[in-house]
Amino acid sequence: MSALSELNEEMALCEDCELSRSRSRVVPGEGSERAAIFFIGEAPGWHEDQQGRPFVGPAGHFLDELLASIGLKRQDVYISNVVKCRPPSNRDPLPLEMRTCRRWLDRQIEIIRPKMIVALGRYSLAQFFPRDSIGKVHGTARKKGGVIYYAMYHPAAALHQGSFRRVIQEDMLKIPSLLAQAEQVEEAEPQAQQLSMF
Ligand code: URA
Numbered sequence: 402m403s404a405l406s407e408l409n410e411e412m413a414l415c416e417d418c419e420l421s422r423s424r425s426r427v428v429p430g431e432g433s434e435r436a437a438i439f440f441i442g443e444a445p446g447w448h449e450d451q452q453g454r455p456f457v458g459p460a461g462h463f464l465d466e467l468l469a470s471i472g473l474k475r476q477d478v479y480i481s482n483v484v485k486c487r488p489p490s491n492r493d494p495l496p497l498e499m500r501t502c503r504r505w506l507d508r509q510i511e512i513i514r515p516k517m518i519v520a521l522g523r524y525s526l527a528q529f530f531p532r533d534s535i536g537k538v539h540g541t542a543r544k545k546g547g548v549i550y551y552a553m554y555h556p557a558a559a560l561h562q563g564s565f566r567r568v569i570q571e572d573m574l575k576i577p578s579l580l581a582q583a584e585q586v587e588e589a590e591p592q593a594q595q596l597s598m599f
Contacts, residue, residue, distance in 0.1 A: 404512045405434045408505070412485060418501040420486035426453035430481025430509060437580065438473075439515035440464070441506070441525045442482045443555060444494045450487035455480045460557040464521075467556065467573040479513050481506070483524050494524060503528070517580055518548055522555030532592050540572040542579050543589035549579060550589070 409429040415421060428445035431454055448458035456464045468474060484494045484502045506528070520526040523535040529550050542551045553573065559566040579586060
């Protein structure tokens, strides 16, 4: 069994936070264990909770379109979320839930060892750069520990507010050249003070 499948089996039994009581299924993530790009969203919604797969609702359809715009399919990348279980009524994940679930995300990153992590939305960005605002850093990349971190607005933003659609599409189109010129992406300043809050 692959390391990710083993991890997913372990994750399916997780009862570390209250979300385990209301979820239908854990939504571990999907894609290639050897993916160069790891997309990290916020939390599963209703569709994801029903199917046990990430980004399969309307936001996911837009993500599929965005991937296609750079010649990729879901199975070429890895897709997951900051929290692996649906928050009731799709509320925002709580700080304690994100902290508790972080160990799964860290293990996924360890196994996949992506060249690039794409944070989709502010909750995902905050996992890596807690001091940054998505409005300022979307479409920009920094390197930390040899990994490129790239921030984008969450695809659902385009569904709520049409003006985001174009920005998100443009930010997606920058990914191939960033990956190709990985050595030129600058190393980020440490955000030690903020990170210690986690
Ligand atoms: N929004 C997310 O952040 N993740 C999903 O899996 C679906 C919608």
